Amino acid sequence: MEAQAKAARPGRTPLLFAMRDPLLGLLGVGLLLLGWWAVTRGDLVASSSLPPPMDVARGVVHLVGDGGYRAEILDTVRAWVLAMVLGVAIAVPLGLVAGAVAAMRKPSLAVVHACRAVPLVALIPVAVLVLGLGTNMKVALTVSSISWLILLNTIYGVSSTEPQLLTVAKSLQWSKVTVLRRVVLPSALPMIATGIRVAGSVALIVILSVEIVAAGSGLGHLIIKFQADIPTHPDYAYAGIVITGVLGFIQYTGFMVLERRFVPWSHANRRQRP
Amino acid sequence: MHSQPTTDTKVAEPTTETVPMLRVDGLSKQYRSKHGKVQAIEQIDLAVHPGEFVSIVGPSGCGKTTLLNCLSGLIQPTTGELALDGRAYSSPPEELSIVFQDYSRSLFPWMSVEQNIAVPIRDSSSKAERRESVYRLLAQVGLPEKTGPMYPWQLSGGMQQRVAIARALVSRPKVLLMDEPFASVDAQTRNVLEDLVLNVWQEWNKTIIFVTHDIDEAVYLSDRIVVLSGSPASTIADLEVPISRPRDQLLSKQDPRFGEIRAELYELIMGAHKVDREAS
Numbered sequence: 001m002e003a004q005a006k007a008a009r010p011g012r013t014p015l016l017f018a019m020r021d022p023l024l025g026l027l028g029v030g031l032l033l034l035g036w037w038a039v040t041r042g043d044l045v046a047s048s049s050l051p052p053p054m055d056v057a058r059g060v061v062h063l064v065g066d067g068g069y070r071a072e073i074l075d076t077v078r079a080w081v082l083a084m085v086l087g088v089a090i091a092v093p094l095g096l097v098a099g100a101v102a103a104m105r106k107p108s109l110a111v112v113h114a115c116r117a118v119p120l121v122a123l124i125p126v127a128v129l130v131l132g133l134g135t136n137m138k139v140a141l142t143v144s145s146i147s148w149l150i151l152l153n154t155i156y157g158v159s160s161t162e163p164q165l166l167t168v169a170k171s172l173q174w175s176k177v178t179v180l181r182r183v184v185l186p187s188a189l190p191m192i193a194t195g196i197r198v199a200g201s202v203a204l205i206v207i208l209s210v211e212i213v214a215a216g217s218g219l220g221h222l223i224i225k226f227q228a229d230i231p232t233h234p235d236y237a238y239a240g241i242v243i244t245g246v247l248g249f250i251q252y253t254g255f256m257v258l259e260r261r262f263v264p265w266s267h268a269n270r271r272q273r274p
Numbered sequence: 275m276h277s278q279p280t281t282d283t284k285v286a287e288p289t290t291e292t293v294p295m296l297r298v299d300g301l302s303k304q305y306r307s308k309h310g311k312v313q314a315i316e317q318i319d320l321a322v323h324p325g326e327f328v329s330i331v332g333p334s335g336c337g338k339t340t341l342l343n344c345l346s347g348l349i350q351p352t353t354g355e356l357a358l359d360g361r362a363y364s365s366p367p368e369e370l371s372i373v374f375q376d377y378s379r380s381l382f383p384w385m386s387v388e389q390n391i392a393v394p395i396r397d398s399s400s401k402a403e404r405r406e407s408v409y410r411l412l413a414q415v416g417l418p419e420k421t422g423p424m425y426p427w428q429l430s431g432g433m434q435q436r437v438a439i440a441r442a443l444v445s446r447p448k449v450l451l452m453d454e455p456f457a458s459v460d461a462q463t464r465n466v467l468e469d470l471v472l473n474v475w476q477e478w479n480k481t482i483i484f485v486t487h488d489i490d491e492a493v494y495l496s497d498r499i500v501v502l503s504g505s506p507a508s509t510i511a512d513l514e515v516p517i518s519r520p521r522d523q524l525l526s527k528q529d530p531r532f533g534e535i536r537a538e539l540y541e542l543i544m545g546a547h548k549v550d551r552e553a554s
Contacts, residue, residue: 171371
């Protein structure tokens with residue numbers, strides 16, 4: 001007889017087994033902190049270069065607790081959210097059109113690759129001249145560096161629609177618009193989602209870089225201020241870095257959870273039960 | 275425009291012959307490729323009667339799938355006419371369903387099994403009707419009810435092909451076209467699915483055109499077997515299978531006529547292979 005359904009058995013995983021991955025993750029972080037503590041404790045490096053973990057932890061608490069500093073952190077978060085919303089709103093519709101219309105695919109791919117080749121740093125001076133040091137400049141630079149990524153993934157997602165499914169749609173005599181809505185879009189979604197998730201990480205990197213190099217506010221601006229302004233505050237500078245890491249972790253995990261929830265059919269998610 | 279009341283619009287005279295469920299007249303298909311024109315199919319005539327189970331066999335790469343794509347209205351033949359139940363068609367007719375070879379790629383991975391089966395009727399029925407049809411079909415193709423809300427990729431290959439068969443049946447087609455539907459399932463599953471198709475065929479009184487490269491499968495399932503030559507495909511034989519029904523995986527295959535037809539088919543197909551190779 002045929003093999004039984006391969007679905008995972010729900011509700012039978014022991015707690016310890018279910019917690020294995022998070023626990024192993026915590027163990028890794030714990031070891032890293034321990035190593036960090038040992039290095040500072042043994043005076044292997046100057047505390048002005050690498051303060052002990054407890055000082056940095058206190059710095060984190062202080063930065064998050066202080067209204068002024070929190071505003072700087074939120075400034076970074078706001079720039080990130082704005083850039084992501086704009087990037088998705090611009091790149092996904094463009095990619096859908098460019099990917100779905102065969103005649104537009106090659107020309108648009110050529111344009112995308114050419115534009116993508118321009119390094120972001122080259123744009124910073126121009127952006128500062130045109131948009132100043134505020135959020136607009138950060139968002140503009142970020143959008144211009146992540147849109148290509150989402151655009152490319154959307155184009156590839158659309159153009160890699162399973163031909164057999166298009167044949168099925170043809171045999172049902174669906175109109176072009178119906179095929180786009182019912183076949184092309186859902187089959188491109190996993191790749192679009194991957195593009196957005198990767199763009200989320202890149203966006204954070206770009207925002208931080210711009211803030212460190214040129215902006216008048218934000219988390220990156222704080223980090224460089226604590227490092228450069230006398231008296232220097234290395235513990236706060238490191239605290240800023242830790243907060244950046246946490247933000248990155250939150251956005252990445254958030255996207256993973258959303259993907260698992262909304263595109264359970266993507267190949268990466270198929271091993272889990274939806 | 276109104277056609278003139280000339281002789282060709284005369285009312286068909288009542289005859290003892292039934293109208294074929296599927297009629298193919300002088301079908302040929304030519305492709306343009308880098309190496310010039312390629313003749314894939316040459317002059318095929320075929321009449322499949324209502325309720326008949328016809329298999330199409332031929333050497334691999336002989337254009338069986340091209341023929342099926344023409345029959346289903348998915349591609350336009352270069353010459354020739356097609357008619358389903360007496361009505362000419364040139365695009366996929368509603369009364370015809372296709373079961374594709376590659377079940378894993380022909381089911382929508384973002385839809386549940388239930389939604390997949392309901393795809394052909396989603397624009398023409400209420401939610402309640404769809405649910406009812408779907409669950410009746412699940413039972414018909416031997417899938418447990420609990421598979422309804424699952425995704426197709428959570429099922430085994432054989433179960434996925436059952437879903438594909440259910441989907442092909444949901445619109446109550448008159449004709450089923452099956453393109454090597456069991457080519458990628460294991461031997462035991464294949465036998466089980468063959469019997470499932472025979473059951474469906476008898477119970478629902480369908481007309482089935484079944485493309486396969488498996489000679490045993492063709493003999494076991496069919497009333498009639500059409501043998502195609504190598505490229506370009508053309509009909510080289512049309513054999514009746516006089517083995518009694520209902521068929522049985524053990525008994526029918528022990529019937530001496532099973533072996534005879536099998537041998538004849540084998541000779542024909544191997545001969546077609548040979549001609550093909552000498553020609554190229």
